[in-house]
Amino acid sequence: MRLSWFNVTSLTLGFAFLYLPMVILVIYSFNESKLVTVxxxxxxxxxxxxxxxxxxxxxxxxxxxxxxxxxxxxxVLGTMAAYVLVRGGRFMGRTLFSGMIYAxxxxxxxxxxxxxxxxxxxxxxxxxxxxxxxAHTTFSMCYVSVVVSxxxxxxxxxxxxxxxxxxxxxxxxFRLVTLPIIAPAVISGWLLAFTLSLDDLxxxxxxxxxxxxxxxxxxxxxxxxxxxxxxxxxxTIMIGLVTIGVLTASxxxxxxxxxxxxxxxxxxxxx
Amino acid sequence: MKDFRRTLLILxxxxxxxxxxxVPFLIVVKISLSDIALARxxxxxxxxxxxxIWSFLSQLDLENFAFLASxxxxxxxxxxxxxxxxxxxxxxLLIGYPIAYGMARAPEEWRATLMMLVILPFWTSFLIRxxxxxxxxxxxxxxxxxxxxxxxxxxxxxxLNTNTAVYIGIVYTYLPFMILPIYAALDRLDxxxxxxxxxxxxxxxSAFWLVTIPLSRNGIIAGSFLVFIPALGEFVIPSLLGxxxxxxxxxxxxxxxxxxxxxxxxxxxxxxxxxxxxxxIVLFQRNQQKQGDP
Numbered sequence: 001m002r003l004s005w006f007n008v009t010s011l012t013l014g015f016a017f018l019y020l021p022m023v024i025l026v027i028y029s030f031n032e033s034k035l036v037t038v039x040x041x042x043x044x045x046x047x048x049x050x051x052x053x054x055x056x057x058x059x060x061x062x063x064x065x066x067x068x069x070x071x072x073x074x075x076v077l078g079t080m081a082a083y084v085l086v087r088g089g090r091f092m093g094r095t096l097f098s099g100m101i102y103a104x105x106x107x108x109x110x111x112x113x114x115x116x117x118x119x120x121x122x123x124x125x126x127x128x129x130x131x132x133x134x135a136h137t138t139f140s141m142c143y144v145s146v147v148v149s150x151x152x153x154x155x156x157x158x159x160x161x162x163x164x165x166x167x168x169x170x171x172x173x174f175r176l177v178t179l180p181i182i183a184p185a186v187i188s189g190w191l192l193a194f195t196l197s198l199d200d201l202x203x204x205x206x207x208x209x210x211x212x213x214x215x216x217x218x219x220x221x222x223x224x225x226x227x228x229x230x231x232x233x234x235x236t237i238m239i240g241l242v243t244i245g246v247l248t249a250s251x252x253x254x255x256x257x258x259x260x261x262x263x264x265x266x267x268x269x270x271x
Numbered sequence: 272m273k274d275f276r277r278t279l280l281i282l283x284x285x286x287x288x289x290x291x292x293x294v295p296f297l298i299v300v301k302i303s304l305s306d307i308a309l310a311r312x313x314x315x316x317x318x319x320x321x322x323x324i325w326s327f328l329s330q331l332d333l334e335n336f337a338f339l340a341s342x343x344x345x346x347x348x349x350x351x352x353x354x355x356x357x358x359x360x361x362x363x364l365l366i367g368y369p370i371a372y373g374m375a376r377a378p379e380e381w382r383a384t385l386m387m388l389v390i391l392p393f394w395t396s397f398l399i400r401x402x403x404x405x406x407x408x409x410x411x412x413x414x415x416x417x418x419x420x421x422x423x424x425x426x427x428x429x430x431l432n433t434n435t436a437v438y439i440g441i442v443y444t445y446l447p448f449m450i451l452p453i454y455a456a457l458d459r460l461d462x463x464x465x466x467x468x469x470x471x472x473x474x475x476x477s478a479f480w481l482v483t484i485p486l487s488r489n490g491i492i493a494g495s496f497l498v499f500i501p502a503l504g505e506f507v508i509p510s511l512l513g514x515x516x517x518x519x520x521x522x523x524x525x526x527x528x529x530x531x532x533x534x535x536x537x538x539x540x541x542x543x544x545x546x547x548x549x550x551x552i553v554l555f556q557r558n559q560q561k562q563g564d565p
Contacts, residue, residue, distance in 0.1 A: 007376050010369035011385070017366070018392055018446065021403035024413055028406065038411075081284035091281055100288040106552050108504025110521045111541045114528060115295035118538070122298055138291040141284070170276065199396050202506055206528075216398050223511065227406045235399040242394045250387050 078144025
């Protein structure tokens with residue numbers, strides 16, 4: 001298929017729009033000047049300042065801890081929920097259950113944050129790392145469950161049934177047959193939950209206390225007053241990490257697909 | 272034993288969601304019906320088993336909702352959020368459709384890469400993507416420098432801290448949500464239908480208008496809801512890119528809670544926002560279900 005000039009133009013302009021702002025941010029993070037928009041020569045000064053800023057390092061550490069713990073809980077709970085939704089059959093309150101899985105996906109963050117904060121105050125739970133973890137686990141388990149259940153829906157149920165017929169316990173059938181097949185979806189669910197947690201400003205602002213400032217909260221309070229070169233440096237590091245992650249993941253998927261294609265061809269030749 | 276395991280499997284996520292999603296939401300509804308008080312927590316009545324449930328219920332009223340209805344600020348904020356969300360959804364559609372169309376028409380071997388390029392910004396921090404525009408749109412920012420350099424303008428434009436900046440921010444951050452469903456619809460589209468239309472005497476433009484657009488309808492609808500619903504309750508974009516004149520309900524709720532510390536009114540604002548959102552959410556769900564059917 002050939003590309004018309006119209007399609008080339010819209011793709012070029014579209015991707016320029018998506019990427020130019022980030023490219024400009026990255027370039028200017030290496031600017032010597034404190035005035036962010038005036039170029040004064042190449043320097044890594046702001047990276048140095050960033051790494052000697054204890055408050056940022058502390059916030060980064062808190063954020064990472066929260067993200068790892070909450071995405072792991074969310075993956076377990078979300079996978080359970082997906083399994084219940086797809087394989088659980090009928091049970092009392094199933095409609096309410098699926099409603100509670102989908103509602104948080106469309107709920108404005110300000111409402112989720114407000115409601116959780118009111119709960120934590122109502123039951124007298126001190127706000128800090130624990131409350132942020134609980135909040136993040138709750139909304140990201142719903143994303144995990146959507147990702148995992150779409151995989152569960154497309155996979156051949158007879159494989160599980162065969163394992164059960166051959167004497168596996170339900171748990172063994174899940175562990176030995178189902179889990180390896182849905183593993184890619186579970187992993188992408190974890191990654192999604194992890195990113196959502198790293199990224200969240202609104203819900204964390206509501207549910208955290210003075211003892212646990214996360215990186216987005218720190219960034220938000222720094223940039224409210226305007227552009228800052230240290231935040232440019234921090235953004236560049238974050239953009240870099242995400243780019244490396246996504247590139248690695250897509251290369252791995254590509255290699256897997258190629259290998260599967262080769263295997264299929266080999267099998268076809270053998271047959 | 273088997274039944275016990277199954278019950279446990281259902282109960283754990285079920286109870287988790289009940290405790291951390293449904294109950295908190297009921298608390299919001301309850302506090303929206305309470306009165307503000309100089310106490311900790313700052314609202315009345317507090318529930319106590321000693322007084323019994325009826326005396327508790329009798330203290331609840333719709334005063335906060337009457338206050339929302341009587342004060343201009345809230346009306347204007349809801350209407351202006353609706354307008355901003357609607358206009359930016361249309362803009363996102365106008366910009367996103369040609370990109371999705373270009374992707375669907377690109378050579379097969381490019382598509383995976385193009386797809387990855389659309390998804391990549393989605394994994395990048397939302398906050399940082401909004402922040403990136405602050406340096407571009409400010410008085411001495413890159414856009415003004417560029418326009419001054421080209422001679423198109425002679426004095427810098429004020430864009431940051433206006434509604435224009437909010438539109439740009441929403442379109443930019445939610446563009447992938449519009450592109451992906453439209454691309455999925457266009458990718459499924461059978462090219463021979465367009466060829467047939469052209470063979471039967473349609474011009475390229477009318478074939479696009481009469482065949483391509485209607486067949487990608489589901490993608491357009493899904494993408495529009497995926498932009499409209501979160502844009503309506505948006506907080507980060509109006510507070511970083513918008514100005515004092517930018518009224519959006521997410522920001523009003525935040526300020527009501529954190530600055531005015533009026534929890535009952537903040538809760539009432541949340542309840543009304545959710546009531547407004549129910550319509551688009553239900554429509555979106557129905558569209559998704561229809562798509563699922565053959």
